[in-house]
Amino acid sequence: MRMSLNWLSNFINLDGLSEEDIINKIIKAGFEVEEVLHLGQGTGIVVGEVLECIDHPNSDHLHITKVNIGDEVLDIVCGALNCRKGLKVIVAKVGAKLPGGEIKPSVLRGVPSNGMLCSLLELGISKDLLDESSASHIGIEELPDSFEVGETDILKKLGYEDTILDLSIYANRQDCLAMFSLAKEMGAILNREVTLPNYLGKSNVGKPSTLKVASATSNCPHYMAKVINKVSLKPSVDWMKKVLRSYGIKAINNLVDISNIVMLETGQPLHFFDLRSNPNRNITVVDDYCGEYVALDGNTYNITNGDLMITSDLKPIAIAGIMGGEGSKVLDDTTSIIIESAAFDYAQIRRTANRIGLMSEAASRFSKGLEPLAQEKAMDRAVDLLIKYADAEEIEETVTAGSNNYVPHTVEETLSHLNGLIGKEYQLEEVVDVLKRLDFAPEVEGEEIIAHIPSYRANDIKLREDIDEEIVRLTDFDDLKSTLPFLTTTIGKLSTRQSLRRDIRDLLMNQGLNEAVTYTLLSDKEKELTVLSLGESIALASPLSDARKNIRTSLFASMVNTLAYNVAHGNEDINLFELSSLYAKEKDKHEHLAIMLHGEFGSKSLKEKPMKADYYVMKGLIYGLLDKLGYAAERISLEGEENISFFHPYRTAKLLIAGEVFAVFGELHPSFVKEKKLGSAIYAEIDLDVLTSQKPSSIKSKEINKYPAVTRDISLLINKDTTAHDIIKCIKKAGKSLVSNVKVFDVFEGKDIANDKRSLSLTITYLAKDRTLTTEEVNKTHDEVLKDLADKYQAFLRN
């Protein structure tokens, strides 16, 4: 909302308050000043008269002038088309500061120039705020004869000197969208008296009306209309033009301008119909019109059930609260009008305006809600101004359908509640003073302070806490103490899941991974890229773009995108993880962990070859992580996963706990990484909710075995399809309780080994809990192990 200080000064004496004072006080009272606009600005400007004007010999458009500014005559080179002898002009002297910079002496094509002749544009006034007749549209401004040479108060005299504050108004303060109410607010903030024009009751005139109005919808609870049979259409008076100009509204004619001024002053959008468009003099507001309608902007809108329409003889003449109709608008030959001042349901106006895409100024104001007395005030002010500035005569009585339903109310607060909520020691006088400044007519009855809420704050001030906010806003409270809540002790701790996340993050970070946070919303195509998908994805009803319309059910697409971005930007060794909640239709949320490895992994050393991320690195990382979280390898079972098209069918596994799959990991399919330009990548996705549905094991310390262990290294030739897991299981089973550990230390295929075989080297550790094993015992067990390996897996010792 723009607020012109010039206009404000009509209602409040601003003497002694600098612009900075005013702005600071307004900010402190809870308004954001988004912008401070100066309509026109410039120092060092003066009225001059062009004494001489000759063409510049070295230019096709420059003029060389001598300009009298009273105390001296300046030589100025000017490029304006309309520069000529005898003109009264605005001269910016050397040293003048204009929005475009400071004026300096210069030499233009060999001719010295000491100053500049200005157009209003050069003084910071935007083109659309210029009067149509202004010479500044084509060149330098041409001042009327009433200006004296040497005069400096040019902008003010032209009506272009003003400071406009662009205030952002919160949703609860729609009252401040009405200048008269805003003036009241400013009076309270600045602690100055406010004098508004005497307009109330001015519409209570006229002969019995020939007009009939009705509302056929509860969404128009109050409709006031008035016929004025004689008005004269002409240009507006100066003050109106200036006010409109400061709001960026173009002056058109006195009727249109009055309706705009009244809207600015009272907040109530008015509509003036040409009386000729309503020969039978009836108006009905309806909400059941369906069809196309041409509004006064010339566009056709599709109106449907629920939209409010103004009709006459059942034919639409305006889209209520949004825009009038082409056929009923005020024209150049209008001589009689109907004034409409009505209340429309803010929600309905917003729905309609949003749907048809026409959030006009009126619609925007209706959407925010109006004060309960806005219709009466606007009607009074409109009649007041029409009589004064449009020679309104033959006025008929106001006709009304419905009512404003306004009942004034009071709010009671006590000093002890106020001070208890704020934590401060306000005194009664302070509180009463603020309420007086606000025109809340405070009364004190014992403990109670009773505030009588004016109509324009009726929607906002309902509770004692609302009163408290007013007190805080309008008093100095920088001295408010700082305390911490004094309450019964509460326990602060992280939940199990929150601690689990930290363990995961710490481990992965310490393994050199970088944590990513990616977007939740995916395109239709991306949502299909899932691993361990939670279910059917949820789509947004009103997405902003095709790229972000579905809620992801897996982290896979996001991680692929992130990897692709990094690869495309030439980054190397991209090892990432992400932890995020996922959602799907009819499913509880699940939290997933995704890990993407690419390139080299882990610490780097000059001496050793870097470790390339592969299936085994990922497997070790996951098993290490699970071990840390309390899920040792024995509790996890691993199965090959050959059926996910994005993955290498023979280098991918799924993990199960208590029979349920909770993780999938492996090498991405060569065709997939080629298509996505990833190089190569190892991916894992882990469902933490499935995992943690099983309890982590608790730590139980084992006694350290004090008997010596015996190790035997063996190299076996095994069938290619036999897994290390099969062999280890077999050894442990055959060796019974004496085998304490089996570790693979080499795997070999190829040279000297048949195609269908591979070599596996293991260290078996034999150990008893209660005695030192004898060589005979070990030999006997070892032989049994070898026999079982041969019998069950055709695994034989290599020579």
Add this chain to the structure above:
Amino acid sequence: MIDIKKLKEEALKEIADIKDLPTLEEKRLFYLSRKGEIQKLMLAMKEIPREDKPSYGQKVNELKNLISEELAKKQEVLTSFAMNEKLKSEKIDLTLDSYTPALGSLHPLTLITEQLEDAFVGLGYSIAEGPEVELDLYNFERANIPYDHPARDMQDTFYIDPTTLLRTHTTAIQMRVLEASADKMPIKLLCPGKVYRRDDDDATHSHQFMQAEGLVVGEGITLADLKGTLEFMIGTLFKEGTPLRFRPSYFPFTEPSFEVDMGCHVCGGKGCNVCKGTGWIEILGSGMVHPHVLEMAGIDSKKYTGFAFGVGLERIAMLKYGISDIRDLYTNDIRFLKDFKRF
């Protein structure tokens, strides 16, 4: 007959001239071995007249001790020299990086979340969470923003259906916990989480971002308590003692409501380009919990009061780490991520 005096002079000179350990060993054998010069002197004893034997014997012994001492001294010098030579030959290029530990990093939004969680856990707060796919009820209705309330314009919402949406603020979590804790006063919560608005992404806007909101409800909670708590929080995130400025504002779920500015952490309030010359930076929204909000959750607003505050974590990250484009936080370029090894 060997001249003891001459031998002594020769021996001392020779020992002084020794340059290396093998020569030293050679000389040790030459003088002190069983066939060495000293032994020869001893053997000559029998040719010494009886009365001279004691003094002769003493002189030989003295010489033997002297040579032994000198050799030992020399050995020490030579050994230490040899060690030095060896060490010199082992000199390395101290500036080479042969080992680089894989340090990894946490996302800046995680670092800030964890910092906040730790700070508030220390004050006895619980860390509450809730669904991102949320009911209109908790996101709006319970937060005192009924259907068609003008304040809904403040938050463009991603609806899923008329009753379900992607939460637009973590206030939704507060409303859930309030309802569940109506009979478990007092309530002290911090609610961090992802939220979504129907905004086009640019350098300062993101359709997805993170908030952390705090909520305290109990008997006698005051605005002064809110001020103290916020000073603690901002002190934790930036610098202890950072001043705050409260500006009255409007949020439907608090009354009174405040925007809070902090003294600029870059210039200390003198004015710079980060604070646009004002010395203050807008940092969070806060206020006293609206009585309607308490009542809707089944809490007696006459008995209990509370405060709430909410802060955008991207904004904190951008200010704290000097990030100029919010999208950098979601692009996950590892060159960006790798910097965040600690808070």
